[in-house]
Amino acid sequence: MFTKYFSLALLIFFSLALNAQQVTTVVTNSGIDDALVIDATGQLFGVRYQGSAISRWVPFEASTTVFSDGFNTPNGMAFGNDGTLYMADNEGNKIYKIDTEGNATIFVDDFNNPSGLIFELDSDTLIATSYTGNRIAKIAPNGEWFPWSTGDQLNGPVGLCYDDEGRLYTGNFNNRKIIRLGDNGEQTLIGQAPGNSNQWLGFIAYAKGYIYGTLFTQHEIYRMDLDGNGTIILGSTAGTVDGDASTAKFNGPNGIVATPSQDTLFVSDYNTRALRMITGLEDGTTSASTALAASLHWSLSPNPATDTSTLRFELQKSSSVSIQVFDQQGQLLLQVLDRQNLLAGPHQVHIPMAKLPKGSYTIQLSVDGGRPVSRGLVKQ
Known part of the structure; x- marks a missing residue:
């Protein structure tokens, strides 16, 4: 349920976008360069990996405020059912729980490079990716955890998202693969974003039948349907340029999150710490690529x-x-x-x-x- 400000601002932007994919910079120096998450009121939280803080943004204010600080390399986040924020401190090898006032306590200690977090559907069980451990773990409410999905297709797993049917996906940072995870942790390769061994996939998000991913070193946004048909939809060379698919540029896009309505994506630019917004997801100006995949x-x-x-x-x-x-x-x-x-x-x-x-x-x-x-x- 968004705040009235969030809903009003989105309505304005939707009217401007006219159902065409449009990129807008909403905060120029947000202090956020990595993972993003949205709480139940529509407020957006983002971390600064090359820093120590979690920042909060109330749509559509001109700046962010520091919500919690004092971490090593804050990374993926997820909200629990009670409004508690959980954060993976990647090189700190810890997972924190942070109350609504920003007070942090260690939830899991000595967890090898936690990166992405998501809660199991209709459950208080937390799911966490281990970047260097090439595994995905499940964590009970008391902090005890066990490896749930390991090895095989996993190569630097980071991002996590669910589709509309409740199926879980993860994205490999190292080789840009997107993998569907079964009930028992079994792994099915869905597809792989284009690139070479020096090009990485940041986080992933699901919206309206597609998985979106940030191609960090390619400065592009990638979209894949659930059958593995994928294409670049936005971006080209490094830059911070707003506009439609013909002009928009990103500079190290990294964090990505979809609003609950699945009409809008927010993206963090790692290199500039700009917070970007993508609207008009249903009928994008680059839908010709998606139409091509369907027509073939x-x-x-x-x-x-x-x-x-x-x-x-x-x-x-x-x-x-x-x-x-x-x-x-x-x-x-x-x-x-x-x-x-x-x-x-x-x-x-x-x-x-x-x-x-x-x-x-x-x-x-x-x-x-x-x-x-x-x-x-x-x-x-």
Whole structure:
């Protein structure tokens, strides 16, 4: 339930955006460079990883105020049902609980590099990612914890979010993979954002059928549907420029959170500590990429594969098509098609996997030189 100020301001911005994705800087020097979370009243809380404080922002005031201070490297956050804020102190190896007055006490001590936090649905059990431990733990209300999901696909897990069906996802900072987690911690690769081994995925958030992620070193916002079709929707080179998809720029986007209405995203710029807002998520100006993924009717099977997987898609018109295979470090391994002209209609392209080692790969498909759509493929 937002405050009346939050609702009024959003209404104004929605009217201006006219259902087109629009980026607006709401606080220029917020003191926030990392994780974001919104409380039950619509107030936004953010941390400064290269600092020691948690700041609070009341929409749409001109500045933030320090809510709690004295931490090592504050990182992911989550609110409990009673309004208590929980915060992962990454290099401090602790998880804190912070009351409504900003008073902090240690909730879990000696937890290896906690990064992201989220509460189990309809429960007081806290879920925490361990960045260097490559694991996800569940933590009881008394602070006792146990490893719940470990190894396999996890490589620097940080962000956590739920979809509308209550399914849990995590994002790997190191290799930009987005993974769905089952009831018993089993891991299913959904997809992987584009990039190389020196390019990272910050946090993730869910809104209206998509998982959004911050591509920290690429200064871009990535969007993936729940079938693994993904594309860059905002950003290019480093900058702090407001506007639509044709002009907007970010500078180390890192924290990201969706409002409960799922109409708006807030993003923290790590390099400038600017707090940014993205509106018009339903009918964005870059929806052409999403429309492309839908119009292609594309599928990849079998997946997992052993020797060959077949990529099936449909072109609405004669087009130049490129298909590439990348490893989890973002290195190009196979150029299956290179700007090959194909006629309108259905197509099948075989992806040769026999000579590749077992592991996870990303298949990228681009049409007429546009931004690619991507999907994860596992080699058994």
